[in-house]
Amino acid sequence: MFLRDSWLPLGIVLVVGGVLAALSPAVALGVFVLLAGGLAKAWAARSLEHVELERYxxxxxAFAGEELRLTYRLTNKKLIPVPRIEMRDHLPVLLSPEELHLPPSSSPDSTLYTHSTHLGWYERASWSLDLPCPERGYYRLGPARLRSGDGFGIFSDEREExxxxxxxxxPRTVAMADLGLPAARPLGEIRGKERIFEDPMRFAGLRDYEPGDSLRRIDWKATARRGELQSRVYEPSSTHHIIVALNVDTMEHPWQGYIPELLESSIVVAASIxxxxxxxxxxVGVLANGSxxxxxxxxxxxxxxxxxxxxxxxEALGGIAPMTTEPLAALLERESHRLPLGSTLAVVSALMLEPLAxxxxxLKEEGQQVSVLSMVDxxxxxxxxxxPVQRIRYDASKTEMVT
Incomplete structure (x- = not known):
């Protein structure tokens, strides 16, 4: 804009030329240009001071298929009014309202949402959006930028929030019947609701080894001291433990990528269990070889x-990324000593390789109850x-959730 770039030299030329030519109107006009330009520049420089933006x-x-209400609040905490202010925010593509037809932004997988308003002194403006949540995932909002300026529209200032x-x-969760599993015992017969279990975190003492004792129960140091096999005894616990182990791998090799439909169906099954x-x-707990x-x-x-x-x-299952950190076999091998004795391990997988098997x-030989939920034929x-293996037949097109 001409005035934005030329107000200072123009004002000086008018004043100096008017003085030399003894033209008082030129001097007055030059003074006006200098005062107006200086005022506009100072106004623009302070336009965003004490202006706060809040996403609420x-x-x-939210569950997949629901909506979230997003409210923006702009507050001007000063005496100087803000005659024009524009907010630009980055919204995830999948969470952007379709009716707004937002353009893509410079950030990947995001759109640019723009809203303009004005603020008087000590005034607040607020407005809301309904964000659709069609798919599970972790989504980021931002960063936002504010742009404002003087009341004459000459100068502007920007700030990134x-x-x-x-x-x-x-992820969606569905009823056991929708997975083809019996509602009462989807993982088979679970011991523990009819009897008392031992809590491996509460050591009670030792006894002589009895046939059928798990190798994990044997105390090898005590066995060496006494010359006879000794088994640990734990205090009782009435709560049964279920660990849902999700195999994020859908292809044999990481470089082959993954099959989105199989992964998403596996996550729905794991969340439902x-x-x-x-x-x-x-x-209940969760293990997954994704991050x-x-x-x-x-x-x-x-x-x-x-x-x-x-x-x-x-939340963990909703935000899990499609790429694996390690094979599920390695994760289970490392975490197996932490599994409570007699707990149920429900493995949800679309891929079964020999190391995992x-x-x-x-684990089954050591006394754990292992149930495999297969996502493939x-x-x-x-x-x-x-x-034991159960074939899960889940139709990914179903959108009805358990509530």
Whole structure:
């Protein structure tokens, strides 16, 4: 704009020329240009001072298929009014309202949402959007930029807001019947609701080894001291433990990529089993050889029944990335010593390779209850031996959730 770039030299020329030519109107005009330009520049420079932008999300968690209300609040905390202010924010593509037809932004997988308004002194403006949540995942909102200026439209100023917000969309959960599993015992007969279990975290003493004792129960140091096999005895616990182990691998080799439909169906099954276990008063945890965004660690949540346990599990399954951190066999091998004795390991997988099958066979021999939930039409009997396998037939087109 001409005035923005030339107001200062123009004003000086008018004043100096008017003085030399003894033209008072030129001097007056030059003074006016200098005063107006200086005022406009100072106004623009302070236009964003004490202006605050806030994103307000009553809930930052939702199930797939729901909507979240996002509210923006712009507050001017000064005497100087802001005659024009524009906010530009980055929204995830999948969470962008279709009716707005937002253009793509420079950031990958995001759109650019723009809103303009004005603010008087000490005034607040607010407006809302309904964000669709069609698919599970972890989504980031931001960063936003504010652009304002003087009341004459000559100068402008910009500022990037550092605040980033996150939204977690939980995976869908479905009833056991929709997975082709019996509602009462989807994982087979679970011991523990009729009898007392031992808590391996509460050591009670030693006794002589008895045939049928798990090798994990044997105390080898005490055996060496006494010259006879000694088995550990633990204090009782009435809570049964279920660990849902999700295999994120859908292809044999990482470089082959993954099959989205199989992975998403597997996550729905894992989330549904976890919800069923929690609602049936079981201590439930999750293992998965995938990671959350900005993390390179596999997911390992110990079994529990705390009020926030189910949201923790669903959040982890909702945010899990499609690429694996390591084979599930390696994760189970490392975490197996932490599994409570007699617990149920529910393995949800679309791929069964010998290393994983070997770990599952060993865990079953050591006294764990192992149940494999297969997502594909393949015969794994030869690989798994006497480890039970159930074929899951889940139609990914179903959108009805358990509520």
């Amino acid at each position: 999300l009553p809930e930052s968690r 550092q605040q980033m917000d996150g939204i977690v969309v939980y 976890a919800r069923w276990a929690y609602e049936n008063r079981q201590a 959350l965004p900005d993390s390179d660690r596999p997911i390992a949540i110990s079994p529990g029944r705390a009020p926030d346990q189910l949201p923790r599990l669903l 070997a770990v599952l066979r060993r 393949e015969d794994w009997g030869e690989l798994l031996g006497d480890v």
